[in-house]
Amino acid sequence: MSLPPVKTRERLSEVRYEIRGELARRARELEAQGRKQIKLNIGNPGAFGFRAPEHLQRAIAERIADTDPYTHQQGLPAAREAIAAFHKQRGTPNAAPERVFIGNGVSELIDLSLRALLNPGDEVLLPSPDYPLWSAATILNDGRPVYYRCAPENGFLPDPDEIEALVSSRTRAIVLINPNNPTGAAYPRELLEQIVAIAARHKLLLMTDEIYDSILYDGAQFTPIAPIAGDLPCLSFGGLSKVHRACGWRVGWAVLSGDPLASGDLHHAMDLLGALRLCANVPGQFAIEAALHGEDTIAPLCAPGGRLYEARRAVVDSIAASKHLQLVAPAGALYAFPAVTGAAAQGFDDHKFALELLETEDVLVVPGSSFNVPYRNHFRVTLLPQPDDLREVFARIERVLDRHVERAGTQRAAVA
Template identity: 75%
Template structure:
């Protein structure tokens, strides 16, 4: 091959990045759909794809101001939208909040990347939950950091052990990531646990990065505790947006609220301001819905209460796993996902990625392998709770059918020792 024909090389660290939510399996699903297959796709928490709509008062807010959306706005976001967010978070008792420390982005994803880019030097470490939402790992790696995983074990309800977390802190650790309510597990962190994690951050001067995008998606009386009030003067960034609670993923509106004593956060705030300016500004039209979202009526709680669509779909998943001899589930207390594990004979030699591909090919169902969320085990998978309950019952019927085939095949395998004994006889 001549030098002029040499293919382009890519960044080496991309080989460390995984995002199976939209990866190989999703590409295979797209190919199957092109062949005319009708799939049930449970890989993405995308409310609009399942018939949800953003609340009417949010749509109206954008329509009413559409004539003002052509120019760039301030790099941090529309002043009125930032003030509405600052006011809403002050009402939650978040300390040291003013509009100059509110950053609006093209979804939370952009802001996660910016927050790590403003923080990390090559080789710095970030404590990340396992399982995590894999963007956190990817953004850490692509900003030349190293994710260090703290266990959120199934046997502990997917809650972390603060003693284990603190044992992972090194001289290179810069931040702790918390995802509450959790994606992919649905765990909701109790106040006492959050206080202990804040204390670790305080002892080691670590920035708290808190993903609270599902803060109002709660089931069965689960109580959400915002972290910023518990952190007080300690530096903390809270991430949220319109995508989940307000069912407006495609609008790409997220925000990050920087709290903590001004003297401790001023340099970091200026770094975030610089990075915000480099991308000019976030999507302007969607920002006009922010004040209506944080100051308007509650449109999510009814969906999460008994009889509500999300609640009933969650109930269908919980009941399906309880009735299955092949599945077990830590019941999700919040967020839009369930994270079942495979047990019994079906779990012998189980590989989550191989099973996800088999399920797609044979049962027309797309799930996400649990190992995609940076866990060391391969017996879990994630599904979104967004379909109707009857669809989810059908889905788990298909999953159980596929697992039954695996269990039957596993029990037919004659152990090697038994084969040897038979040959000797």
Template identity: 75%
Template sequence: MPHNRLVTRERLSEVRYEIRGELARRALELEAQGRPLIKLNIGNPGAFGFRAPEHLQQAIAQNLPGTDPYTHQQGLPAVREYIAAHYKKRGTPNATLERVFVGNGVSELIDISLRALLNPGDEVLIPSPDYPLWTAATILNDGKAVHYDCRPENGFLPDPAQVEALITPRTRALVIINPNNPSGAVYPRELLVQLVDVAARHGLLLMADEIYDGITYDDAAFQPLAPLAGDHPCISFGGLSKVHRACGWRVGWAVLSGEATRLGDYHHAMDLLGALRLCANVPGQFAVPAALSGPDTITPLCVDGGRLYETRRAVMDICAGSEHLDLVTPRGALYAFPAVVGAAAEGFDDHRFALELMEDEGVLVVPGSSFNVRYRNHFRVTLLPEASTMREVFRRIDALLGRYAESAAQRRAAAVA
């Protein structure tokens, strides 16, 4: 019998992406059996009734006849000019169309940017909790993900001293996710200045995942990283998927900033990798100028009375009134990251909880440990449903956690007896 050569890459065994993983596959099986589920595992606005703004849809429709050919590997020049102008307006140094890369979503650009940077064994500093694509892409590009703590007791903000203590001769980059997925943390300017200082003193590339840059609540203010980095190399990621509710269009961008001589051949490496995949989706690119110059359609959703704001308020109120839950208030992005506390947390396992919540209560969430944290008492939900739906979701969550607490009390009683 011939030797089986169809063996998957070994490093895939190190990759975790539970947002669309085993639990999501089980959800599809349950739905095929006719089980209705409330699926809160993905920040996918279109799945919750949101639509991309009308002026973005019109921009694509009007330009559709010109979308058949490949375009430049970095994206349509006029579109990159718009992106560069937008970043220049908010203080990004050296923002020119030559330094803008358009990709099939930020996900593709994260992979390309790490592939352009890493040699086998190189290290990347990534927050914990993180958006797990950062860890996965680092591993799959033969790097080593080194996680720095963003602890709940510190509002999920990092300690620059701890970040610096993790740096070794193999460290190449510092990833900053702001506003943060999954925690909802929004980094204050003073903290970002300190992180820039750490990166500058050690010659690290700053990688700023800012896909939620327009989604903040109450008094939280988003501060872009590149203006603080100045001449130091920084690559900033943004796109249409979240702020403009157009996930399926797969339009993201990366803007490279910093003094030219400090960038070495990194720009060329990014350009080469972009050329190998020919170009990004062309129709969606025509929506970018309309998005960046048109009306602000996200802020009304994020202020008192707006849909995202009211759903967030419902989650905050429920967690505040529950003996089983504790929540660090999300100040930005589209998620809440509650902790299970008290008697319900005794022997708690986040994966078991997520499976039982889906099987018993018809709700799909993401276990907290999927975001590369060491603790196992958190879970993530998206804030995209209506507030009424979220109240029902947390009624079911509280019911399951109540059963956990009751079981814990029974175990304690049996141990005393």
């Protein structure tokens, strides 16, 4: 007798995460056949030869004997004090250790905070393009994502008037990703001030994903939103994964700022949910103080001659030389989000392109539509490989796009 299939949650059908999805599975199959892949789908520094700074490694090694017990559900007291002090230096209002939550990466804290916030049918304003975890966490916590455009023609910056026009009686929060993943946009202070004003008028929570806060290029500036928000409740997310190249340690934090009375219920809800999962990974928490108050190891990588800067330069130059691509140069973060234009954009489908690129050129990218945009002529690459490898990647991309244009021309000739 055959057993019926185990049913799964219906809302999972609404969740997309192509960064580790079908294309990544196909890449593993090709690797198993002996083919060498260049994988540009994940911002995972350790996979490209980066290491967490030595002073962070030492901080954990020196305290490894203290890592066996559970700690407080919000994190080690000393680690929370270091995070609060860092945010006080930025001007974050009411930054205090008791308002810091440490999690197994920012990903866990995004899910936890939305679970604490949302009732069924509540809406969250998300950027388009977004990092798709934000959409997934909203959906799986019974909320509804409502997208505000960050259009390429506007440098991937949002229009505050459009954000405000999307506010409804069910809106609970505005999410910002700054610097942005996937576009690399860095939000200017004036824009942030306008978004804060919208949140204040409509009594909305601000949720700002600042995991790339110190990864900036060519003089770009990062402006944290919490100091601008003042007494308005705000959750600011950061961690060790990107700036400190320690993804596998799974150390992230959220700082709840603003008027403590206005955010007291949210604080208690997050504390309860944190307690239900006992605590976050303990060893990595011993590196937080060294990371936030020790040597700056990311700035040299982002300066001319630094590896990330030169990788970005390789991408920018390769796209400038392309017959088929355009780019809003990333001001920050670890990604570029090129657009396919001209003849190559005719009949172009980002997923089919990504699959052909993988099958014929052994390069794995993420289709742009995976980031919840309505258009299908973009794709995302990470800036983590060596510059020469990125130049080779774009030579292969050019070959695929040349073939696409040639096929399209042949089809038009046949029809004529």
